[in-house]
Amino acid sequence: MTNPILEQLTQHRSIREFEDRPLSPHQVTELVNAAQHASTSTFSQQYSIVSVTDPAKLHAIADVTGHRWMVNGGHYFVMVADQYRNLKIAKAHGIDPYMLHSTDKFLASVFDTAIATENIMVAAESMGLGGTIMGSVLNNPRKMIELLNLPEMTFPLLxxxxxxxKDKPELKPRLPKASMHFENQYDLDANFDQELTDYDQLIREYYQSRSTNGRSETFSHHIVSELSGNRNLRSDLFAMIQAQGLMTH
Ligand SMILES: Cc1cc2nc3c(=O)[nH]c(=O)nc-3n(C[C@H](O)[C@H](O)[C@H](O)COP(=O)(O)O)c2cc1C
Structure with missing residues (x-):
């Protein structure tokens, strides 16, 4: 079975090369609208969106992310976990905002932000656009907070x-379903060695054959190299999140 939505979802690939053509204000509004209609934990709408249009700020964010190519895009959003608005509501009603500072509420704001982010990506793809979600804004949250004038109880996530x-990269094959979709309980006894060996080979072929940045790397190599990086990278995140007043208990 297929339908246009399933078809589009399975054709997703991150786009990192763009035509020199900005999105229209109408398109941007449509994308924000799509984000707003996503599910939101306890209907608390715990995120905000900053459209970055100032070229100097775009360049500064490119420095943070290390992605020079982002300045050539048609539009850039920063997705911000946000309990500031709800803090103001709590204060206006004389309520103790203790709950807003909890791990539970921080997670809720992360869920809301991430789900809204994916809605934007899916909506953009439905409009013939493409793009890349960037966790690399977390390389320097302090700089992002300063650049975007983010208040307490907010955190720039993506x-x-x-x-x-401008390009159409090859689709990146995903894990074999047997290794990630279980029934009723996590299958600790199953042996997926063969599936994972086959998947490693599939990913090696994908990296070898792709048109840009080709290399010989399996999925296992990729995970090992992800985990062998600089231990100090982003090691200040926990402290930064708490300094914003979030996840303090
Ligand atoms: C939370 C999140 C953070 C990401 N951060 C970055 C990033 O900082 N830079 C980047 O180039 N891609 C980033 N990506 C894109 C992933 O690398 C990409 O989705 C993954 O390699 C799968 O490739 P595909 O999207 O082309 O299928 C991110 C994706 C997600 C979901």
């Missing part, structure tokens, strides 16, 4: 670079 695709 960037989204969008635009008219």
């Amino acid at each position: 960037g989204i670079a969008l635009g008219y695709p």
